[in-house]
Amino acid sequence: MDVTPILDSLNDAQRQAVTSPSEPALVIAGAGSGKTRVLVHRAAWLIEVEGISPQSLLAVTFTNKAAAEMRNRIESLLNVPVRHLWIGTFHGLAHRMLRRHWREAGLPQNFQIIDSDDQLRLIKRLVKNLEVDDGRWVPKEIQWFINGQKDEGLRPKHIDDEGDPDRRELISLYQSYEDICQRGGLVDFAELLLRAHELLRDNAELLEHYQRRFQHLLVDEFQDTNAIQYAWLRLLAGKKGVPFVVGDDDQSIYRWRGARVEHIHRFQKDFPGTNIVKLEQNYRSTETILNAANAIIANNSSRMGKKLWTDGATGEPIKVYSAYNERDEADFVIGRLRDWIAQGNARADAAILYRSNAQSRVLEEGLINARIPYRVYGGLRFFERAEIKDALAYLRLISNRDDDSSFERVVNKPTRGIGARTVEMMRSYARANACSLWRAAGAIASDDLNGRAANAVNAFMSLIERMARETNGLDLHDRVDHVIHLSTLIDFFKKDKGEKGETRIENLAELVSAAKSFEPDPAEEMSPLDEFLSHAALESGEGQADAWEDCAQLMTMHSAKGLEFPLVFMCGLEDGLFPHQRSVADSQGLEEERRLCYVGITRAMQTLYITHAEQRRLHGMDNFSQPSRFISEIPDEFVEEIRPRVQVARPMRSTRPTHQGRSAGITDNDLGIRLGQRVCHKKFGDGVILNYEGQGAHARVEVNFESAGTKWLVLSYANLELM
DNA sequence: CAAACCTGATTTTTT
DNA sequence: ATCAGGTTTG
Numbered sequence: 001m002d003v004t005p006i007l008d009s010l011n012d013a014q015r016q017a018v019t020s021p022s023e024p025a026l027v028i029a030g031a032g033s034g035k036t037r038v039l040v041h042r043a044a045w046l047i048e049v050e051g052i053s054p055q056s057l058l059a060v061t062f063t064n065k066a067a068a069e070m071r072n073r074i075e076s077l078l079n080v081p082v083r084h085l086w087i088g089t090f091h092g093l094a095h096r097m098l099r100r101h102w103r104e105a106g107l108p109q110n111f112q113i114i115d116s117d118d119q120l121r122l123i124k125r126l127v128k129n130l131e132v133d134d135g136r137w138v139p140k141e142i143q144w145f146i147n148g149q150k151d152e153g154l155r156p157k158h159i160d161d162e163g164d165p166d167r168r169e170l171i172s173l174y175q176s177y178e179d180i181c182q183r184g185g186l187v188d189f190a191e192l193l194l195r196a197h198e199l200l201r202d203n204a205e206l207l208e209h210y211q212r213r214f215q216h217l218l219v220d221e222f223q224d225t226n227a228i229q230y231a232w233l234r235l236l237a238g239k240k241g242v243p244f245v246v247g248d249d250d251q252s253i254y255r256w257r258g259a260r261v262e263h264i265h266r267f268q269k270d271f272p273g274t275n276i277v278k279l280e281q282n283y284r285s286t287e288t289i290l291n292a293a294n295a296i297i298a299n300n301s302s303r304m305g306k307k308l309w310t311d312g313a314t315g316e317p318i319k320v321y322s323a324y325n326e327r328d329e330a331d332f333v334i335g336r337l338r339d340w341i342a343q344g345n346a347r348a349d350a351a352i353l354y355r356s357n358a359q360s361r362v363l364e365e366g367l368i369n370a371r372i373p374y375r376v377y378g379g380l381r382f383f384e385r386a387e388i389k390d391a392l393a394y395l396r397l398i399s400n401r402d403d404d405s406s407f408e409r410v411v412n413k414p415t416r417g418i419g420a421r422t423v424e425m426m427r428s429y430a431r432a433n434a435c436s437l438w439r440a441a442g443a444i445a446s447d448d449l450n451g452r453a454a455n456a457v458n459a460f461m462s463l464i465e466r467m468a469r470e471t472n473g474l475d476l477h478d479r480v481d482h483v484i485h486l487s488t489l490i491d492f493f494k495k496d497k498g499e500k501g502e503t504r505i506e507n508l509a510e511l512v513s514a515a516k517s518f519e520p521d522p523a524e525e526m527s528p529l530d531e532f533l534s535h536a537a538l539e540s541g542e543g544q545a546d547a548w549e550d551c552a553q554l555m556t557m558h559s560a561k562g563l564e565f566p567l568v569f570m571c572g573l574e575d576g577l578f579p580h581q582r583s584v585a586d587s588q589g590l591e592e593e594r595r596l597c598y599v600g601i602t603r604a605m606q607t608l609y610i611t612h613a614e615q616r617r618l619h620g621m622d623n624f625s626q627p628s629r630f631i632s633e634i635p636d637e638f639v640e641e642i643r644p645r646v647q648v649a650r651p652m653r654s655t656r657p658t659h660q661g662r663s664a665g666i667t668d669n670d671l672g673i674r675l676g677q678r679v680c681h682k683k684f685g686d687g688v689i690l691n692y693e694g695q696g697a698h699a700r701v702e703v704n705f706e707s708a709g710t711k712w713l714v715l716s717y718a719n720l721e722l723m
Numbered sequence: 724c725a726a727a728c729c730t731g732a733t734t735t736t737t738t
Numbered sequence: 739a740t741c742a743g744g745t746t747t748g
Binding site: 062063064089090091092095113115116188189190192193224253254256257355356357358378415419537538539540556557558559577578580581582583592596618619 | 724732733734735736737738
């Protein structure tokens with residue numbers, strides 16, 4: 001067996017991991033250390049060298065993207081398509097098991113998956129239904145509670161109310177929510193995992209079957225597993241299975257959604273004799289960037305301990321820019337981005353990262369002004385758009401009349417005279433008789449409703465029946481197409497003014513083509529329609545289609561995880577914003593913020609800019625803030641200050657303590673102006689001098705005007721009045 | 724039924 | 739500042 005292609009390109013640590021014996025293994029893989037590569041090569045090693053059948057492998061990731069990438073890379077390494085290899089997300093794999101064993105799992109065959117938006121709607125309705133004291137419970141909080149419990153693997157009956165009446169109420173809401181889901185055959189994301197876990201736990205035969213089948217379990221981003229995911233893995237591994245998990249405790253940034261980095265520590269106890277391999281050689285960033293990242297993360301406690309190194313270049317220092325305000329910050333970033341592009345670099349190789357989405361606006365405005373194409377990550381995905389979900393709701397009703405969530409969504413969309421009153425009657429009937437809204441609608445239409453309302457309800461029900469009947473047997477995309485037209489959603493959206501309606505209609509057309517290119521699995525028992533609907537819920541679809549245009553990349557630091565860019569800007573490094581105010585209170589929160597900072601820094605390959613603003617307008621309020629403590633955690637030797645910190649005269653405090661290692665910052669010059677000087681212009685009003693260049697008659701100053709924004713003015717013409 | 728108006732909240736995101 | 743959600747009004 002020629003193992004060259006599998007091992008040749010690996011360093012010692014990677015090779016050690018890939019060829020580790022058939023024993024549990026924990027690979028601590030630093031940022032940019034070839035984590036995915038190790039997983040892919042491990043899979044290839046097991047198949048090619050150890051002679052393990054692809055069927056005996058289970059590879060788990062967190063995102064569809066990661067799963068797809070892993071499959072592709074394994075296939076191209078082995079040079080053959082690997083059918084029967086289970087690669088997928090936790091949710092995708094759990095779904096697969098539940099579809100196969102729906103009976104044992106206690107689900108109807110045509111159960112459907114609801115996303116968090118559906119879930120929230122359902123909970124809102126539930127709160128109204130149960131007439132819980134209004135205002136006491138925010139639906140979001142209930143959703144948070146339910147998902148939190150499910151993530152921990154807890155059913156209502158397992159939860160201790162701790163004698164707290166509020167908590168008791170939450171538990172009972174959880175129970176009611178469960179009842180509705182069960183009745184409608186609805187499964188939310190957390191439920192997929194929980195059910196899949198219970199399925200194996202409670203069915204000895206099934207468990208044994210899967211334990212025997214999956215000898216090797218490969219897990220990506222292990223630090224992100226939540227309790228139920230880890231429990232499922234342990235169950236599946238059993239006594240004989242060999243888990244091979246890869247993760248980085250320093251990149252655990254999802255504690256708030258149930259991820260438990262502690263699993264990395266627990267793993268060694270749960271699987272005695274675990275081989276631990278650390279991947280510390282980094283192939284991405286310059287030494288300077290790595291040194292800075294190492295220095296920052298060293299401030300965290302309870303780490304596995306790891307120090308990234310590279311045999312590459314030292315690289316340029318990290319540039320720190322102190323902006324006057326968020327506009328100035330944006331101007332700076334865009335200026336540097338322009339230079340980068342002017343030097344012939346790709347826009348797409350530059351990323352602007354920020355802590356919270358609200359920060360993107362100012363940056364976007366600047367980019368628009370500068371005519372630099374950009375793309376913001378993290379918007380609504382295709383299958384999450386309202387019009388798409390409307391169309392899907394019709395399709396789901398066709399598949400399952402008892403799907404209350406979908407029923408409620410489209411019963412009066414487009415408006416067909418079924419108002420709040422009527423729906424309310426249906427709800428109370430449904431509640432009293434523990435039945436679905438569909439059945440309730442049928443019952444009250446024949447008994448309780450007056451003529452007009454009854455007609456409307458009957459019309460809606462026969463519309464759905466007609467859709468089901470007339471499209472039965474058609475190809476999936478024809479089915480989707482017909483349903484969209486029969487629903488008259490198109491006419492409904494045509495009435496939307498502006499481009500909004502246009503876009504919606506285009507999206508509906510796009511849904512038809514999505515259906516056209518959807519390939520149902522012939523081995524699958526469920527109908528192509530059900531399969532398509534599951535697919536839509538589970539893979540919400542990537543953002544914009546024009547992802548491949550050469551655009552500057554804007555995203556939060558969270559969504560930058562796993563990516564890399566030659567040029568990176570980290571914006572808004574101010575205490576209160578990053579680390580976020582809501583995280584600084586406890587050390588766990590602060591340490592997670594620090595890990596996020598570590599993630600951000602390690603995205604950069606060559607050049608890293610860090611910016612902060614002294615003044616930032618947030619929620620319509622001006623705030624003054626100190627530079628992020630993370631900036632001062634970077635040793636000075638790796639940092640270059642772009643400009644002496646500007647001493648800004650401001651009414652609040654005329655003198656401020658200067659930041660460590662910075663000059664007092666008053667920049668006198670022969671023009672008689674200084675940075676931070678307040679000035680008044682007869683047309684633009686009051687402003688602050690941000691910058692200046694040139695001498696004598698050509699001297700220009702950059703002024704940030706309070707109302708007119710930032711402008712460059714020729715000093716000799718501007719007639720600025722010093723204030 | 725839709726438009727106008729008021730209120731409150733506003734970290735991070737995948738499935 | 740902005741947006742979503744709910745409520746009131748025409």
